[in-house]
Amino acid sequence: MSTLDGTSPLVLVDREHHSFSVARRSFVDPGILEAERERIFGRCWLYLGHESELAKPGDFVTRQVGGRHVIFAKTPKGEFRALLNTCAHRGARVCRERSGNAKSFQCFYHGWIFGLDGNLRHLPDEAAYPADFKDRPTSGLKSVPRFERYRGFAFVCFDENAVPLTDYLGQATEYIDIVADQSEAGMTVVGGTQEYSIRANWKLLAENSYDGYHAATNHATYLDYLRNTNGGLANVALTGEGRDLGNGHAVVEYKAPWGRPVAQWIPMWGEQGKAEIEAIHARLVERHGEERAARIATRNRNLVIFPNLVINDIMAVTIRTFYPVSTDYMQINAWALAPSEESSWAREYRLFNFLEFLGPGGFATPDDIEALEQCQRGYANAGEVGWNDISKGMNRTPPAYDDEAQMRAFWTQWNRRIADGVAA
Template sequence: MKTPDKHMEEEMTHNEPLLRSEPSTNTFKVSRQAFIDPSILKRERERIFAACWLYLGHDSEIEKPGDFVTRSVGGRSIIFARDREGKARALLNSCPHRGAQVCRERSGNAKSFQCFYHGWVFGVDGQLRNQPGEDGYGKKFKSDSDSNMHQVPRFESYRGFNFICFDPDVVPLVDYLGNAREYLDLICDQSIEGLTVIGGMQEYAINANWKLLVENSIDGYHAMSTHATYLDYLKGTTGGLANMGLVGVGRDLGGGHAVIEYTAPWGRPIAQHIPMWGEDAKRELAVIRQKLEAQYGSERAERIAIKNRNLLIFPNLIVNDIMALTIRTFYPISESRMHVNAWAAGPREESEWARKYRLFNFLEFLGPGGFATPDDVEALEHCQRGYSTANELRWNDISKGMNREIPAMDDEEQMRAFWRHWNSLISADVTQGAAA
């Protein structure tokens, strides 16, 4: 029997579906090629990162006119700024003259941006103001829209969370968010004065496919094993809460968005006290709880204060409202490496004490050196290494909870929600795509 050559093996692999869902047997499989195939990453960049709404930044990062931050979003260099009239802007950070990045600083406050290459000067709104040798250009050159810095095709905001999209025909953001708005509202409603990003941004890289961090961020199943050290630690710090456990539900919110919502044995600076915080803190949190109840009623206040949420907004925004509040995005550098950005956030009005413990919780568990993140990074990188066997072991199993009417937070329905939508985008009109 003739052995297939390498080209034939690749063609055979590419003709397989990327997703297999069998409700009759309660099984759900994802091809490991999704994590290692460069052609799939190419399609992701075209069909997801160039076509879906992507998180840019929070209002609180650019509070004053002239404030700006620069960051890479969807592989593009972007200036997120507030112009002199107070309007938020999302500018493509590329000079219309010869293409150099106009702003090379990470953040600051500016009256204008000057391209260092040929000295063109642009307002914070992106309008061309001055250029050396102006007499060498036509009279109407400056008024031509092509002479200005270009705005990102679509830029919209929801409750202080700013998003961009490179597809001018994308649906409005409020429609795109859909059922995820319920959970963003719960997160935003914990503050009367509004949320604020605290401090700077944490950045790190993981040698793994970006979709592994999507899964990990909404995966309640791994907590008891991967984070056993942290859960043991909590037994000595949380008193009666130590026996609460992780109990809740996983939900498909439609459009690839998903959430797990649950109770947990840690303190929440919004209104869940633990003994190590002391009696003064207990009284302060009781006042916060009373304000929430007065504003929203007892049922919603209970949900805001006590329930934890790991929220995925497709494709790559995670908002962890757990023992601290974290905003996280991540983008592929290659099929086996990603870049991660993370921000701590909290209510503007919270006390010095609450802010102290919020940041303590953030660094203790969610930060790059905390209990959770190093464990998660190691797990994801070992998964990526394990995919060296993808030609022999072709499928990941994501079936847990398919036999339940209401999936639990440690089931995998929320991950299946991501994969179903991902597959609908990536496999459309491609022979390897099989509908879930």
């Protein structure tokens, strides 16, 4: 029952009576948000991008990660770099484009030119500076303190003393591997970025991203749609379990009736689709064996890497990040991920699935936005009705996919970092 201010607890746990409660002021207190910016977004590993976004030397994307402006670039030598997007001279953002291909970055203010490795290449009136000025480490773009990659997923951390990425990910690597192993040639981000916002606290989206309990009610329209599509499905029940992966990471893994281009066929896809799916499945078996191929093809996963990376491996594969702007407002970025070698048929249905359910205008996202915004409005009563109950399934082993073990994993780590101020 540790606290931020030393007087009132933020998380209450009573294992004997199977009770887990979170203080609603955690969603509305500006002081807590400031602590999150320092102790979570300033110290945890955060998702930057996928290697496939930088297909050629010279490719780059610019992103805001943990409140910092970052350039994710591929050098002419094919090396990946994560650079802080601020000029060594007077601090202006050097690269103002969202993405592109370049041989160098030029600061518009005074014309300093930097290579994609961050080194200072040229500056006007170079004779006015010492001979070794360009070679000084303080003259180039500064690299993010920590930058590491795992199976194509690139992460940064602003704490130079952080544990290695693989140690941080821990058991979550099992589920990243399942996604990466869907492809023979490597996974690739398809198309651009979906960007939207929600007028709610960022932690609500972390919870919602693997909350199986709300599916039957909040997404009832989608489940009805599945029952009534061509080749309609009589059984739309979801079955599976939740799992605490350590370090605040958690997952729900379950079976569901929708089609998965990776490969789970549905009658709606017809005979051509059946042949496509059978061929994909045969290649999975050849590479991974029957048991792992079946898990890859027929089971769904909603994975949250603490604090704010979601990998939804469901009817399509989605990467999603979200950052707080204020206590009651967040910005979200989402990307579709797919095997780079898949056929045009599979890609068409994958993107259809992605937009139909997961996109900002799909079946799921508007429902979820409405639910989270209504929660945030309800927290106006936090002074009188002060606690969220996150106890479902504490008396059950293993937890079902619609229990709340995964949220308890998130909140336990959140509480340790915020209330205790401990970095790991």
